[in-house]
Amino acid sequence: MSSADFPTPAAVSAVPPKYLNTSALLLMALASGLCAGGNYFNQPLLHSIALSLDVSETTAALTVTMAQVSYALGLVLLVPLGDKLERRGLAVTLMLLAATGQFISGFSVSITMLSIGIIMAGLFSVAAQIMVPMAATLSDPGRSGRAVGLVMSGLLIGILTARSLAGLLSELGGWTTVYRVAGVIMLLVALALWRLLPPSRNPAQVSYLQVLRSMTTLIGRYPRLRSRSLMGALTFASVSVLFSTMALLLSGPNHGLSDASIGLVGLVGIAGALMASVAGRLADKGFGVTTSITCLLLLLLAWVCFWLGSTSLLWFLVGMLVIDLALQGLHITNQSVVLQLEPQARSRLNAVYMTSYFIGAASGSALGSLAWRLGGWHAICIVGVVLTLLAGAVFLYDRKLARAELKAI
Structure with a gap:
């Protein structure tokens, strides 16, 4: 097309x-x-x-x-x-x-x-x-x-x-x-x-078929749609590694929490959800790059907390708070970039980004299950860190694309 x-x-x-x-x-x-x-x-x-x-x-x-x-x-x-x-x-x-x-x-x-x-x-x-x-x-x-x-x-x-x-x-x-x-x-x-x-x-x-076919055109047209979608997929994969296995740790001998208590642990993430609004405001003010860097560092910090949280519920809760803050900050910053690429194509751009995002979630869940079987909780933390570092590498590539766009204007 x-x-x-x-x-x-x-x-x-x-x-x-x-x-x-x-x-x-x-x-x-x-x-x-x-x-x-x-x-x-x-x-x-x-x-x-x-x-x-x-x-x-x-x-x-x-x-x-x-x-x-x-x-x-x-x-x-x-x-x-x-x-x-x-x-x-x-x-x-x-x-x-x-x-x-x-x-x-x-x-x-x-x-x-x-x-x-x-x-x-x-x-x-x-x-x-x-x-x-x-x-x-x-x-x-x-x-x-x-x-x-x-x-x-x-x-x-x-x-x-x-x-x-x-x-x-x-x-x-x-x-x-x-x-x-x-x-x-x-x-x-x-x-x-x-x-x-x-x-x-x-x-x-345009026709419905054209709408669907144009999504591949948008992927080819905008390198930053590809980079930010991949970055979103990697960060959500990192967090999904946690979400798919945390109940196994928290219900185990080190913590011994009930299903209801494990559900309440997840509510710590509401503070992270509120970060979405803050990240949106920062993006409006031109601090998208700073927000992305800060949130990537927070994501790494969260995994350090989870490593310590294998035996300490307090550190685990701190990790939950930090990882949700990081995930939502990165997600909204990514969307702010993606949705500005072509204003009249925002629904299609969002569909591409969110599809990539949930592919990352499914992949992270699968990796989490594998890591748990092979090495337990510390293997989970290592996989989370590796995915975060890969997201950081994609962010550096995205910065090169952004600078190239500015030079071309």
Whole structure:
């Protein structure tokens, strides 16, 4: 596909949108958190689901994979539509469909019905990834990083609190309660979004096939899309090495924590989610490079804390706080760079970046399992450090690309 098949930045002049206020951004943050968090409800409920639906825990655990795979498909197939369709209508429609999936899950009487609900909710929960570039598009250009950071903070807090809320509501009214409550709230928030957000559409008129094919064109056109996507994948892989194995350490003889206590440890990451907004503000002020360097160093520091945390819960908690701060700072800085490459292609750029990001997550989880089998917790820490150093090398390459772009102007 040639670049002529899809308008270049100079070829398309978008109508100046009405800038979003803080209330609208906060509502988008809430919506993003509900959508993304819904994919994690089932993780602490697998035992209850297995008992209720009369299936094995192994079968119930397959619903976790279903949620992840359907979300990945949504990233590739649905998020790019934000550059073709009217964005407000698309985001609200996807959110309504995700809410329908939550209701199906909440009233499931069989594992088949639950699977349909979880797949549907996962596929359409990518409404959250429509709203991230939408926040950048409809905000004051000088504050787009802040807008992206605020919406991402909501998304991340939703993910971090989803497991704890699911466990709490399950204790109060059974495992289906969280799905029913989430479905109702998502319907109300979707309607509020429709009333509050202004319509927004990319002026480029192209087919769906062109939208999908143009993603490969964007990858070839922008070296910094490739470098920042790879950097994001490596950093998320480093953190996923931790997330996929931390329960094995914390439940082991050195710490002996219960499942509920391990879930509470994850809530330390909420402080890291708040870093997303700070990182967005720093990017707006031109401190993206400094933020990236600082966060890469923090990521290395976190792994030192985890090494010490093999026998000290205090050091482990410090590591959790530092690694979430580092991950979110890097993630938002990466997105700030990527979303500025071609303003009218932000949904496709975000789809490319986020797909790479979650490929990194899956790879990190696999590496974590392998490292645990081969060398236990200290092997986990070594793998985390190596992935962080690789991300640092990619960052140095990205800096060369940025300097080359400045010279070419």
